[in-house]
Amino acid sequence: MSFERIWSEYRLALRKFLLARVSNKADVEDLLQDILLKSHNKIGQLEANDKFKPWLFQIAQNTVIDFYRQKAKERNLDPAALWQQVDEKNIYDELNPCLIPFIHALSLHDTELLMTIDIHNQPQKQYAEQIGISYSTLKSRVQKARQNLKKQFDRCCQFELDKKGNLISYSEKSNSCSSC
Numbered sequence: 001m002s003f004e005r006i007w008s009e010y011r012l013a014l015r016k017f018l019l020a021r022v023s024n025k026a027d028v029e030d031l032l033q034d035i036l037l038k039s040h041n042k043i044g045q046l047e048a049n050d051k052f053k054p055w056l057f058q059i060a061q062n063t064v065i066d067f068y069r070q071k072a073k074e075r076n077l078d079p080a081a082l083w084q085q086v087d088e089k090n091i092y093d094e095l096n097p098c099l100i101p102f103i104h105a106l107s108l109h110d111t112e113l114l115m116t117i118d119i120h121n122q123p124q125k126q127y128a129e130q131i132g133i134s135y136s137t138l139k140s141r142v143q144k145a146r147q148n149l150k151k152q153f154d155r156c157c158q159f160e161l162d163k164k165g166n167l168i169s170y171s172e173k174s175n176s177c178s179s180c
Helices: 005-017 025-047 049-075 081-085 093-103 109-118 124-132 137-158
Strands: 157-161 169-172
Touching: 005 025, 005 049, 005 137, 025 049, 049 157, 093 109, 093 124, 093 137, 093 169, 109 124, 109 137, 124 137, 137 157
Parallel strands: none
Antiparallel strands: 157 169
16 A cells, blocks of 8 residues: 555544644644654554554654644743643543443443443442442453443444554544444
8 A cells, every 4th residue: 555545544534633632723734744754754664554553643642742842842831731731632531422321322230330330430349249249250240341331432433542552543433323
């Protein structure tokens, strides 16, 4: 696959990624061009084409960090404080409105577990005692319920993770999800 074709495939996702982190649209376009140049110059370092998207988004993440560091130098601000301000509305905040509807779309048993443990923050040991099952059994059930919740999200969206398993982007699948 040619670089031009790969770039055209991911350009819009990168733009959305940048818009979530940079408020000025002119800066977003400049950063997009920087990412294009950096990725084009470093494409030879990439070992497999199937790793292109995470690699590209890592370049984008580093470019945004460099952008705010440069802005901080210009204003004599602390780059860490500036980055924190930008990152306040992150990708998890965008997905948060889907959480409760997706939990309620699960079985009654899974819904009760996740609402009690993950939403209302009741300790698992305490909840296991309350419903009269062993702690290890409850942990297994919670794990299974979380896997079912992940399937709900996967039905609606395509997720992109970095090397460490952190969510870096998502896109809705063509058949819009009615649960969210």
